[in-house]
Amino acid sequence: MKNNEILSIKNLRKIYHTETSETVAVDDFSFSLSNGEFIAIVGPSGCGKSTILSILANLENKSSGSIKIKENYKLGYMLQSDSLFEWRNILDNCLLGLEINKNLSKENINYVLGLLKTYGLKDFINSHPSNLSGGMRQRVSLIRTLATKPDILLLDEPFSALDYQTRLAVSDDVYRIIKKEKKSVIMVTHDLAEAISMADKVIVLSKRPCSIKKIIPIKIENKSTPIENRKSKEFSKYYEEIWKEIDLNV
Amino acid sequence: MCSNEHISYLKKIRFNKILIKLIQISIFIIFLIVWQLLADFKVINTFVSSSPKEVFKTIIELHKTNNLYNHIFITLYETVLSFLIGTLIGIFLATILWWNKFIAKVVDPYLTILNSLPKVALGPIIIIWVGAKMNSIILMALFISTIITIMNVYQGFIETDINKIKLMKSFNAKPYQMFFKLVLPSSFPNIISALKINLSMSLVGLLPPVGEKIFFNKCYSRY
Numbered sequence: 001m002k003n004n005e006i007l008s009i010k011n012l013r014k015i016y017h018t019e020t021s022e023t024v025a026v027d028d029f030s031f032s033l034s035n036g037e038f039i040a041i042v043g044p045s046g047c048g049k050s051t052i053l054s055i056l057a058n059l060e061n062k063s064s065g066s067i068k069i070k071e072n073y074k075l076g077y078m079l080q081s082d083s084l085f086e087w088r089n090i091l092d093n094c095l096l097g098l099e100i101n102k103n104l105s106k107e108n109i110n111y112v113l114g115l116l117k118t119y120g121l122k123d124f125i126n127s128h129p130s131n132l133s134g135g136m137r138q139r140v141s142l143i144r145t146l147a148t149k150p151d152i153l154l155l156d157e158p159f160s161a162l163d164y165q166t167r168l169a170v171s172d173d174v175y176r177i178i179k180k181e182k183k184s185v186i187m188v189t190h191d192l193a194e195a196i197s198m199a200d201k202v203i204v205l206s207k208r209p210c211s212i213k214k215i216i217p218i219k220i221e222n223k224s225t226p227i228e229n230r231k232s233k234e235f236s237k238y239y240e241e242i243w244k245e246i247d248l249n250v
Numbered sequence: 251m252c253s254n255e256h257i258s259y260l261k262k263i264r265f266n267k268i269l270i271k272l273i274q275i276s277i278f279i280i281f282l283i284v285w286q287l288l289a290d291f292k293v294i295n296t297f298v299s300s301s302p303k304e305v306f307k308t309i310i311e312l313h314k315t316n317n318l319y320n321h322i323f324i325t326l327y328e329t330v331l332s333f334l335i336g337t338l339i340g341i342f343l344a345t346i347l348w349w350n351k352f353i354a355k356v357v358d359p360y361l362t363i364l365n366s367l368p369k370v371a372l373g374p375i376i377i378i379w380v381g382a383k384m385n386s387i388i389l390m391a392l393f394i395s396t397i398i399t400i401m402n403v404y405q406g407f408i409e410t411d412i413n414k415i416k417l418m419k420s421f422n423a424k425p426y427q428m429f430f431k432l433v434l435p436s437s438f439p440n441i442i443s444a445l446k447i448n449l450s451m452s453l454v455g456l457l458p459p460v461g462e463k464i465f466f467n468k469c470y471s472r473y
Contacts, residue, residue, distance in 0.1 A: 057420045077420035081413045087435045097421040100431070148421070 006073050006184060007056075007152060008032035012065035014051055024209035025051045029065070031203060031212065033152065038178070038185045040195035043205030043213075044246055049188040052210075053077070053154045056186070069152075076150025076183075080157040082141040084129035090140055091116065091125045097148040108147070115143045119177060134162050135170045142174055146181060153178065155187040159194065171198060172225050192246075196238045197226035204245040214245050328384065332391030333452040337445060339392070340399025347400070348407040348433065349425070365401060369394045370454065395451040399444050406440025407433050 014026040025048035033039055043049050054060040056067065057077040069075070084093050094112050098104050116122055119139055129137060138158065145153065158174065159167045175198055178185055189195050195202050199218055206213045220234045229235060252260075282302045288294045289301035296304065312318035347354040373390055380386035410433050418428050 054416075058422070059416055059419050077417075079413055079417060079420075083411065083413045083417045085414070085432070085435070087438070096417075096431070100418070100421045100423045100427050 004034040005032045006035050006070040007186075008068045009052075009056075010066045010068075012052070012055065012067070013063045014048070014055060014060070015063045026055075027209035027211045029211055031215070033184055033186060036182060036184055037201065038199045039187070039201045039203060040199035041186065041188045041203045041205060042190065042192055042195045042242065042246070043210055044207055045190055047205050047208045047210040049190075049205060049210065050156050053156045053186065053188050057154055073151040074149065075152050075154060076145040076148060077154045078142060078145045078156065078158050080160050082129075082134075082137040082161070084137055084140060084144075086129055089126050089128055090121060090132070093129065093140060094144045094147050096144060101148065103148070111149075112143065112147045115146060119143065119173075133166075135166045135173070138162065138170050139173060139177075142177060146177075146183075151184060153183050153185045153187075155185060155189075157189055158187065160190070167194075168227055172227050175226050192239055192242050193230060193235075194226070196235060196242070197229040202238075202242060204242055216242060216245075324384075328387055328391065329449070329452045332388045332395060333445075333449055335388070336392045336395030336452060337399055337448055340396045340444070340448075341403050341441065343396070344400045344403035344407060345429070347404050348429070354404070361397065361401060364397050369397075391452045391454075394454060395448045398451055399448055402444035402447065403437065403441055406437030406444075409440075410436050 008030075009032070010030045012026055012029040013024070016023045016025055029052065031039070041049050041052065051060065055062045057075060059077075084090075085096070088096070091112070094116065095104065095109065098108050098112070113125070116125060121136065121140060121143070124132060124136070129140070132140065138161075142158075159171050162170055171194060187195070187199065196218055202216045202218060203212055204214045204216065205211070216238065218234075218238060220229050220232050222232070223229060286302045289296050289299075289303075309318060312321065347357070369390070372393065376386050376390050376393075380389055414432055414436065415428070418432050423431070
Protein backbone atom coordinates (compact mmCIF):
# COMPACT_ATOMS: atom_id res chain seq x y z
CA MET A 1 0.00 0.00 0.00
CA LYS A 2 1.12 3.53 -0.70
CA ASN A 3 1.85 5.95 2.11
CA ASN A 4 -1.44 7.69 2.46
CA GLU A 5 -3.61 4.68 1.64
CA ILE A 6 -5.61 3.18 4.47
CA LEU A 7 -7.66 0.69 2.50
CA SER A 8 -7.06 -1.03 -0.77
CA ILE A 9 -9.14 -3.55 -2.66
CA LYS A 10 -7.69 -5.60 -5.49
CA ASN A 11 -9.58 -7.74 -8.02
CA LEU A 12 -12.52 -8.30 -5.73
CA ARG A 13 -15.00 -10.86 -7.04
CA LYS A 14 -18.25 -12.08 -5.57
CA ILE A 15 -20.41 -14.90 -6.89
CA TYR A 16 -23.80 -15.77 -5.43
CA HIS A 17 -24.84 -19.40 -5.62
CA THR A 18 -28.37 -20.71 -5.69
CA GLU A 19 -29.61 -24.20 -6.44
CA THR A 20 -30.45 -23.32 -10.03
CA SER A 21 -27.75 -20.85 -11.00
CA GLU A 22 -24.82 -18.72 -10.03
CA THR A 23 -24.64 -14.97 -10.46
CA VAL A 24 -21.52 -12.86 -10.61
CA ALA A 25 -22.38 -9.78 -8.54
CA VAL A 26 -18.98 -8.07 -8.43
CA ASP A 27 -16.22 -8.63 -10.93
CA ASP A 28 -12.63 -7.42 -10.90
CA PHE A 29 -13.22 -4.49 -8.57
CA SER A 30 -10.17 -2.54 -7.41
CA PHE A 31 -9.76 0.81 -5.72
CA SER A 32 -8.04 2.43 -2.78
CA LEU A 33 -9.01 4.94 -0.12
CA SER A 34 -6.64 7.58 1.25
CA ASN A 35 -6.76 8.99 4.74
CA GLY A 36 -9.54 11.57 5.16
CA GLU A 37 -10.98 10.89 1.73
CA PHE A 38 -14.70 10.69 0.95
CA ILE A 39 -15.50 8.25 -1.84
CA ALA A 40 -18.98 7.77 -3.27
CA ILE A 41 -19.92 4.69 -5.27
CA VAL A 42 -22.82 5.09 -7.72
CA GLY A 43 -24.27 2.72 -10.26
CA PRO A 44 -27.49 1.43 -11.80
CA SER A 45 -29.87 -0.09 -9.27
CA GLY A 46 -29.35 -3.75 -8.49
CA CYS A 47 -25.77 -3.70 -9.76
CA GLY A 48 -24.26 -4.94 -6.52
CA LYS A 49 -23.08 -1.68 -4.96
CA SER A 50 -24.16 -2.71 -1.49
CA THR A 51 -22.47 -6.09 -1.85
CA ILE A 52 -19.11 -4.33 -1.88
CA LEU A 53 -19.83 -2.65 1.47
CA SER A 54 -21.25 -5.86 2.94
CA ILE A 55 -18.02 -7.65 2.07
CA LEU A 56 -15.93 -4.84 3.56
CA ALA A 57 -18.04 -4.90 6.75
CA ASN A 58 -17.53 -8.66 7.01
CA LEU A 59 -21.23 -9.42 6.59
CA GLU A 60 -20.53 -11.49 3.49
CA ASN A 61 -17.54 -13.46 2.26
CA LYS A 62 -15.72 -12.52 -0.89
CA SER A 63 -15.23 -15.15 -3.58
CA SER A 64 -11.74 -13.99 -4.50
CA GLY A 65 -9.50 -10.93 -4.47
CA SER A 66 -7.74 -9.12 -1.67
CA ILE A 67 -8.75 -6.46 0.84
CA LYS A 68 -6.03 -4.69 2.77
CA ILE A 69 -6.73 -2.33 5.63
CA LYS A 70 -3.97 -0.35 7.32
CA GLU A 71 -2.98 -1.75 10.66
CA ASN A 72 -5.14 -0.70 13.65
CA TYR A 73 -7.67 0.97 11.36
CA LYS A 74 -11.24 0.08 12.22
CA LEU A 75 -14.36 0.05 10.06
CA GLY A 76 -17.81 1.29 11.02
CA TYR A 77 -20.93 0.40 9.09
CA MET A 78 -24.07 2.51 8.82
CA LEU A 79 -27.17 1.13 7.18
CA GLN A 80 -29.97 2.66 5.18
CA SER A 81 -32.56 1.96 7.87
CA ASP A 82 -31.64 3.42 11.24
CA SER A 83 -32.46 0.04 12.90
CA LEU A 84 -32.73 1.60 16.34
CA PHE A 85 -33.94 -0.78 19.04
CA GLU A 86 -37.27 0.44 20.36
CA TRP A 87 -36.75 -1.23 23.76
CA ARG A 88 -33.58 0.77 24.41
CA ASN A 89 -33.34 4.48 25.04
CA ILE A 90 -31.20 6.68 22.81
CA LEU A 91 -28.07 6.47 24.95
CA ASP A 92 -28.29 2.67 25.23
CA ASN A 93 -28.83 2.44 21.49
CA CYS A 94 -25.65 4.40 20.93
CA LEU A 95 -23.75 2.19 23.38
CA LEU A 96 -24.78 -1.03 21.62
CA GLY A 97 -21.50 -1.52 19.73
CA LEU A 98 -19.37 -0.82 22.80
CA GLU A 99 -21.50 -3.19 24.83
CA ILE A 100 -21.05 -6.01 22.31
CA ASN A 101 -17.29 -5.49 22.17
CA LYS A 102 -17.18 -5.27 25.99
CA ASN A 103 -15.70 -1.77 25.82
CA LEU A 104 -18.11 0.02 28.15
CA SER A 105 -15.47 2.04 29.95
CA LYS A 106 -16.32 5.31 31.62
CA GLU A 107 -14.16 7.12 29.09
CA ASN A 108 -16.05 5.61 26.16
CA ILE A 109 -19.44 6.39 27.67
CA ASN A 110 -18.37 9.98 28.17
CA TYR A 111 -17.20 10.10 24.56
CA VAL A 112 -20.69 8.99 23.39
CA LEU A 113 -22.39 11.46 25.73
CA GLY A 114 -20.16 14.16 24.27
CA LEU A 115 -21.18 13.23 20.73
CA LEU A 116 -24.88 13.27 21.66
CA LYS A 117 -24.42 16.68 23.24
CA THR A 118 -22.43 18.16 20.35
CA TYR A 119 -24.95 16.99 17.80
CA GLY A 120 -28.08 18.27 19.53
CA LEU A 121 -29.44 15.11 21.08
CA LYS A 122 -28.66 15.89 24.69
CA ASP A 123 -32.31 16.28 25.68
CA PHE A 124 -33.24 12.94 24.15
CA ILE A 125 -30.74 10.69 25.91
CA ASN A 126 -33.50 8.99 27.88
CA SER A 127 -36.13 9.06 25.12
CA HIS A 128 -37.06 6.08 23.05
CA PRO A 129 -36.55 6.03 19.25
CA SER A 130 -40.25 6.44 18.40
CA ASN A 131 -40.20 9.93 19.95
CA LEU A 132 -37.56 11.16 17.50
CA SER A 133 -37.94 12.53 13.97
CA GLY A 134 -36.48 10.65 11.01
CA GLY A 135 -33.54 13.02 10.77
CA MET A 136 -32.72 12.73 14.45
CA ARG A 137 -32.92 8.95 14.28
CA GLN A 138 -30.40 8.96 11.44
CA ARG A 139 -28.09 11.14 13.54
CA VAL A 140 -28.41 8.69 16.43
CA SER A 141 -27.61 5.87 14.03
CA LEU A 142 -24.43 7.71 12.97
CA ILE A 143 -23.39 8.31 16.59
CA ARG A 144 -23.95 4.60 17.31
CA THR A 145 -21.50 3.87 14.50
CA LEU A 146 -19.04 6.54 15.68
CA ALA A 147 -19.17 5.23 19.27
CA THR A 148 -16.76 2.39 18.53
CA LYS A 149 -14.32 4.98 17.11
CA PRO A 150 -13.97 3.64 13.58
CA ASP A 151 -11.48 5.30 11.21
CA ILE A 152 -13.32 4.39 8.04
CA LEU A 153 -17.10 4.75 7.72
CA LEU A 154 -19.06 2.59 5.33
CA LEU A 155 -22.36 4.30 4.53
CA ASP A 156 -24.91 2.16 2.70
CA GLU A 157 -27.52 4.48 1.15
CA PRO A 158 -27.61 6.35 4.46
CA PHE A 159 -30.36 8.81 3.53
CA SER A 160 -32.66 6.89 1.19
CA ALA A 161 -35.23 6.25 3.90
CA LEU A 162 -35.79 9.99 4.43
CA ASP A 163 -38.04 12.38 2.53
CA TYR A 164 -36.33 14.83 0.19
CA GLN A 165 -36.11 17.90 2.44
CA THR A 166 -35.02 15.97 5.52
CA ARG A 167 -32.54 14.20 3.33
CA LEU A 168 -30.83 17.43 2.26
CA ALA A 169 -30.68 18.67 5.83
CA VAL A 170 -29.46 15.36 7.26
CA SER A 171 -26.79 14.85 4.62
CA ASP A 172 -25.51 18.32 5.49
CA ASP A 173 -25.57 17.36 9.15
CA VAL A 174 -23.85 14.04 8.68
CA TYR A 175 -21.24 15.55 6.37
CA ARG A 176 -20.33 18.15 8.99
CA ILE A 177 -20.07 15.48 11.71
CA ILE A 178 -17.89 13.26 9.55
CA LYS A 179 -15.53 16.10 8.64
CA LYS A 180 -15.32 17.28 12.24
CA GLU A 181 -14.50 13.79 13.50
CA LYS A 182 -11.98 13.42 10.64
CA LYS A 183 -13.28 10.13 9.28
CA SER A 184 -12.63 8.58 5.90
CA VAL A 185 -15.78 7.46 4.12
CA ILE A 186 -16.97 5.04 1.48
CA MET A 187 -20.60 5.81 0.67
CA VAL A 188 -22.86 3.82 -1.62
CA THR A 189 -25.78 5.76 -3.09
CA HIS A 190 -28.09 5.80 -6.09
CA ASP A 191 -28.49 9.56 -5.83
CA LEU A 192 -25.99 11.22 -8.18
CA ALA A 193 -26.51 14.70 -6.73
CA GLU A 194 -25.84 13.39 -3.25
CA ALA A 195 -22.64 11.71 -4.43
CA ILE A 196 -21.32 14.82 -6.21
CA SER A 197 -22.20 17.19 -3.38
CA MET A 198 -20.50 15.11 -0.69
CA ALA A 199 -17.64 13.12 -2.19
CA ASP A 200 -14.07 13.88 -3.20
CA LYS A 201 -14.20 11.08 -5.74
CA VAL A 202 -17.11 9.33 -7.42
CA ILE A 203 -16.74 5.76 -8.62
CA VAL A 204 -19.22 4.88 -11.37
CA LEU A 205 -20.08 1.20 -11.65
CA SER A 206 -21.32 -0.72 -14.67
CA LYS A 207 -24.36 -2.99 -14.81
CA ARG A 208 -24.22 -6.37 -13.10
CA PRO A 209 -21.73 -7.94 -12.73
CA CYS A 210 -20.50 -4.63 -11.44
CA SER A 211 -17.02 -3.44 -12.20
CA ILE A 212 -15.56 0.05 -12.26
CA LYS A 213 -16.56 2.06 -15.29
CA LYS A 214 -14.97 5.34 -14.39
CA ILE A 215 -13.48 7.15 -11.42
CA ILE A 216 -14.28 10.85 -11.41
CA PRO A 217 -12.49 13.18 -8.98
CA ILE A 218 -14.80 15.99 -7.88
CA LYS A 219 -13.13 19.38 -7.80
CA ILE A 220 -15.37 22.15 -6.62
CA GLU A 221 -14.02 25.63 -6.02
CA ASN A 222 -14.68 26.85 -2.47
CA LYS A 223 -15.91 23.45 -1.43
CA SER A 224 -18.17 23.66 1.61
CA THR A 225 -21.26 21.79 2.82
CA PRO A 226 -23.29 19.54 0.48
CA ILE A 227 -26.17 22.02 0.15
CA GLU A 228 -23.77 24.82 -0.83
CA ASN A 229 -21.87 22.51 -3.19
CA ARG A 230 -25.10 21.82 -5.06
CA LYS A 231 -25.24 25.50 -6.00
CA SER A 232 -21.72 25.61 -7.46
CA LYS A 233 -21.18 25.96 -11.20
CA GLU A 234 -19.18 22.70 -11.43
CA PHE A 235 -22.05 20.70 -9.97
CA SER A 236 -24.18 20.41 -13.09
CA LYS A 237 -21.14 19.64 -15.23
CA TYR A 238 -20.29 16.66 -13.03
CA TYR A 239 -23.91 15.63 -12.93
CA GLU A 240 -24.03 15.43 -16.71
CA GLU A 241 -20.73 13.60 -16.91
CA ILE A 242 -21.79 10.90 -14.47
CA TRP A 243 -25.29 10.66 -15.93
CA LYS A 244 -23.74 9.76 -19.30
CA GLU A 245 -21.62 7.05 -17.73
CA ILE A 246 -24.44 5.23 -15.99
CA ASP A 247 -26.04 2.38 -17.92
CA LEU A 248 -29.71 2.78 -17.54
CA ASN A 249 -31.75 -0.26 -18.27
CA VAL A 250 -35.21 1.01 -17.57
CA MET B 251 -59.93 25.64 26.42
CA CYS B 252 -62.52 23.43 24.78
CA SER B 253 -64.73 24.36 21.88
CA ASN B 254 -68.33 23.19 21.86
CA GLU B 255 -67.52 20.76 19.05
CA HIS B 256 -64.79 19.22 21.15
CA ILE B 257 -67.11 18.79 24.14
CA SER B 258 -69.75 17.08 22.03
CA TYR B 259 -67.01 14.95 20.47
CA LEU B 260 -65.86 13.80 23.94
CA LYS B 261 -69.47 13.17 24.96
CA LYS B 262 -69.97 10.99 21.93
CA ILE B 263 -66.91 8.91 22.75
CA ARG B 264 -67.96 8.49 26.39
CA PHE B 265 -71.49 7.54 25.37
CA ASN B 266 -70.08 4.93 23.00
CA LYS B 267 -67.93 3.36 25.71
CA ILE B 268 -70.85 3.14 28.15
CA LEU B 269 -73.09 1.70 25.46
CA ILE B 270 -70.59 -1.08 24.67
CA LYS B 271 -70.30 -2.05 28.37
CA LEU B 272 -74.09 -2.00 28.79
CA ILE B 273 -74.70 -4.24 25.79
CA GLN B 274 -71.97 -6.63 26.92
CA ILE B 275 -73.58 -7.02 30.34
CA SER B 276 -77.09 -7.35 28.94
CA ILE B 277 -75.98 -10.13 26.57
CA PHE B 278 -74.74 -12.08 29.59
CA ILE B 279 -77.95 -11.52 31.56
CA ILE B 280 -80.17 -12.41 28.59
CA PHE B 281 -78.12 -15.56 28.08
CA LEU B 282 -78.71 -16.61 31.71
CA ILE B 283 -82.44 -15.83 31.52
CA VAL B 284 -82.93 -17.76 28.28
CA TRP B 285 -80.97 -20.68 29.68
CA GLN B 286 -83.13 -20.73 32.82
CA LEU B 287 -86.38 -20.42 30.86
CA LEU B 288 -85.39 -23.24 28.51
CA ALA B 289 -84.64 -25.38 31.55
CA ASP B 290 -87.92 -24.44 33.32
CA PHE B 291 -90.02 -25.30 30.27
CA LYS B 292 -88.06 -28.52 29.84
CA VAL B 293 -86.88 -27.61 26.33
CA ILE B 294 -83.40 -28.71 27.33
CA ASN B 295 -82.44 -31.61 29.54
CA THR B 296 -81.09 -30.20 32.81
CA PHE B 297 -79.30 -33.48 33.52
CA VAL B 298 -77.01 -32.73 30.60
CA SER B 299 -76.86 -28.95 30.48
CA SER B 300 -77.82 -27.94 34.02
CA SER B 301 -79.40 -24.52 34.65
CA PRO B 302 -78.23 -21.25 36.20
CA LYS B 303 -80.24 -21.93 39.35
CA GLU B 304 -78.61 -25.35 39.78
CA VAL B 305 -75.14 -23.89 39.22
CA PHE B 306 -75.82 -21.19 41.78
CA LYS B 307 -77.12 -23.76 44.29
CA THR B 308 -74.01 -25.88 43.85
CA ILE B 309 -71.78 -22.88 44.42
CA ILE B 310 -73.62 -22.08 47.68
CA GLU B 311 -73.43 -25.70 48.77
CA LEU B 312 -69.72 -25.94 48.04
CA HIS B 313 -69.22 -22.70 49.88
CA LYS B 314 -71.07 -24.04 52.95
CA THR B 315 -69.06 -27.25 53.02
CA ASN B 316 -65.94 -25.19 52.51
CA ASN B 317 -65.06 -27.05 49.32
CA LEU B 318 -65.47 -24.21 46.85
CA TYR B 319 -62.17 -22.47 47.53
CA ASN B 320 -60.30 -25.72 47.58
CA HIS B 321 -61.59 -26.55 44.09
CA ILE B 322 -60.83 -23.10 42.79
CA PHE B 323 -57.36 -23.27 44.29
CA ILE B 324 -56.57 -26.64 42.70
CA THR B 325 -57.74 -25.51 39.27
CA LEU B 326 -55.76 -22.28 39.50
CA TYR B 327 -52.70 -24.08 40.83
CA GLU B 328 -52.76 -26.60 37.97
CA THR B 329 -53.36 -23.91 35.38
CA VAL B 330 -50.59 -21.64 36.57
CA LEU B 331 -48.12 -24.49 37.03
CA SER B 332 -48.67 -26.00 33.59
CA PHE B 333 -48.76 -22.53 32.08
CA LEU B 334 -45.39 -21.61 33.58
CA ILE B 335 -43.70 -24.93 32.79
CA GLY B 336 -45.20 -25.04 29.29
CA THR B 337 -44.07 -21.50 28.52
CA LEU B 338 -40.54 -22.06 29.79
CA ILE B 339 -40.09 -25.36 27.98
CA GLY B 340 -41.65 -23.89 24.83
CA ILE B 341 -39.37 -20.85 24.77
CA PHE B 342 -36.36 -23.03 25.53
CA LEU B 343 -37.11 -25.42 22.66
CA ALA B 344 -37.87 -22.52 20.30
CA THR B 345 -34.44 -21.11 21.20
CA ILE B 346 -32.78 -24.39 20.25
CA LEU B 347 -34.60 -24.36 16.91
CA TRP B 348 -33.45 -20.77 16.29
CA TRP B 349 -29.90 -21.68 17.26
CA ASN B 350 -29.71 -24.62 14.91
CA LYS B 351 -31.61 -24.19 11.65
CA PHE B 352 -30.76 -27.77 10.73
CA ILE B 353 -32.67 -29.20 13.69
CA ALA B 354 -35.49 -26.77 12.89
CA LYS B 355 -35.77 -28.14 9.37
CA VAL B 356 -35.68 -31.74 10.59
CA VAL B 357 -38.44 -31.37 13.20
CA ASP B 358 -40.66 -29.03 11.17
CA PRO B 359 -43.11 -31.68 9.84
CA TYR B 360 -43.35 -33.36 13.26
CA LEU B 361 -44.22 -30.07 14.94
CA THR B 362 -46.97 -29.50 12.40
CA ILE B 363 -48.35 -33.00 12.95
CA LEU B 364 -48.21 -32.70 16.75
CA ASN B 365 -49.91 -29.33 16.57
CA SER B 366 -52.80 -30.60 14.45
CA LEU B 367 -53.26 -33.66 16.66
CA PRO B 368 -56.34 -33.36 18.92
CA LYS B 369 -54.30 -33.50 22.11
CA VAL B 370 -57.35 -33.63 24.34
CA ALA B 371 -58.07 -37.04 22.87
CA LEU B 372 -54.82 -38.26 24.41
CA GLY B 373 -56.28 -37.68 27.89
CA PRO B 374 -57.25 -41.30 28.59
CA ILE B 375 -53.86 -42.60 27.38
CA ILE B 376 -51.99 -40.20 29.63
CA ILE B 377 -54.15 -41.23 32.58
CA ILE B 378 -53.34 -44.88 31.94
CA TRP B 379 -49.63 -44.10 31.67
CA VAL B 380 -49.26 -41.65 34.53
CA GLY B 381 -52.28 -42.52 36.64
CA ALA B 382 -55.29 -40.44 37.65
CA LYS B 383 -53.24 -37.94 39.63
CA MET B 384 -52.50 -34.31 39.38
CA ASN B 385 -49.37 -35.21 37.39
CA SER B 386 -51.40 -36.50 34.48
CA ILE B 387 -53.53 -33.38 34.46
CA ILE B 388 -50.48 -31.15 34.35
CA LEU B 389 -48.82 -33.33 31.72
CA MET B 390 -51.92 -33.03 29.56
CA ALA B 391 -51.97 -29.25 29.89
CA LEU B 392 -48.24 -29.10 29.23
CA PHE B 393 -48.59 -31.16 26.10
CA ILE B 394 -51.18 -28.77 24.75
CA SER B 395 -49.42 -25.52 25.65
CA THR B 396 -45.79 -26.40 24.87
CA ILE B 397 -46.22 -27.12 21.19
CA ILE B 398 -48.21 -23.99 20.46
CA THR B 399 -45.61 -21.97 22.40
CA ILE B 400 -42.75 -23.43 20.39
CA MET B 401 -44.45 -22.57 17.12
CA ASN B 402 -45.44 -19.01 18.07
CA VAL B 403 -42.19 -18.04 19.72
CA TYR B 404 -40.02 -19.60 17.00
CA GLN B 405 -42.03 -17.67 14.41
CA GLY B 406 -41.23 -14.48 16.33
CA PHE B 407 -37.53 -15.37 16.48
CA ILE B 408 -37.14 -15.93 12.75
CA GLU B 409 -39.07 -12.77 11.89
CA THR B 410 -36.39 -10.57 13.48
CA ASP B 411 -35.65 -7.54 11.27
CA ILE B 412 -32.88 -8.46 8.83
CA ASN B 413 -31.37 -4.96 9.03
CA LYS B 414 -31.00 -5.20 12.79
CA ILE B 415 -29.30 -8.57 12.37
CA LYS B 416 -26.92 -6.95 9.85
CA LEU B 417 -26.23 -4.18 12.36
CA MET B 418 -25.39 -6.67 15.11
CA LYS B 419 -23.15 -8.60 12.72
CA SER B 420 -21.32 -5.42 11.75
CA PHE B 421 -20.44 -5.06 15.45
CA ASN B 422 -19.18 -8.68 15.38
CA ALA B 423 -21.87 -9.85 17.80
CA LYS B 424 -21.57 -13.45 18.95
CA PRO B 425 -24.62 -15.74 18.65
CA TYR B 426 -25.51 -15.42 22.35
CA GLN B 427 -25.32 -11.61 22.09
CA MET B 428 -27.44 -11.72 18.95
CA PHE B 429 -30.03 -13.74 20.89
CA PHE B 430 -30.18 -11.85 24.16
CA LYS B 431 -29.65 -8.33 22.85
CA LEU B 432 -31.77 -8.53 19.71
CA VAL B 433 -33.78 -11.66 18.93
CA LEU B 434 -35.34 -12.22 22.35
CA PRO B 435 -36.33 -8.59 23.11
CA SER B 436 -37.63 -7.99 19.59
CA SER B 437 -39.86 -11.09 19.86
CA PHE B 438 -41.51 -9.85 23.04
CA PRO B 439 -44.85 -9.07 21.36
CA ASN B 440 -44.92 -12.62 19.96
CA ILE B 441 -44.02 -14.10 23.31
CA ILE B 442 -46.78 -12.13 25.02
CA SER B 443 -49.38 -13.30 22.52
CA ALA B 444 -48.10 -16.86 22.96
CA LEU B 445 -48.57 -16.46 26.71
CA LYS B 446 -52.17 -15.34 26.22
CA ILE B 447 -52.97 -18.36 24.06
CA ASN B 448 -51.10 -20.55 26.50
CA LEU B 449 -53.10 -19.52 29.51
CA SER B 450 -56.35 -20.58 27.89
CA MET B 451 -54.72 -23.71 26.45
CA SER B 452 -53.55 -24.74 29.92
CA LEU B 453 -57.12 -24.44 31.12
CA VAL B 454 -58.39 -26.56 28.23
CA GLY B 455 -55.79 -29.15 29.11
CA LEU B 456 -57.08 -29.41 32.64
CA LEU B 457 -60.71 -30.08 31.89
CA PRO B 458 -60.97 -33.52 30.28
CA PRO B 459 -58.64 -35.32 32.68
CA VAL B 460 -60.56 -33.75 35.53
CA GLY B 461 -63.67 -35.41 34.12
CA GLU B 462 -61.81 -38.64 33.71
CA LYS B 463 -60.49 -38.34 37.23
CA ILE B 464 -63.94 -38.01 38.74
CA PHE B 465 -65.10 -40.93 36.67
CA PHE B 466 -62.12 -43.02 37.76
CA ASN B 467 -62.55 -42.17 41.41
CA LYS B 468 -66.19 -43.19 41.29
CA CYS B 469 -65.31 -46.49 39.67
CA TYR B 470 -62.64 -47.22 42.23
CA SER B 471 -64.77 -46.24 45.20
CA ARG B 472 -67.16 -49.08 44.43
CA TYR B 473 -64.53 -51.62 45.34
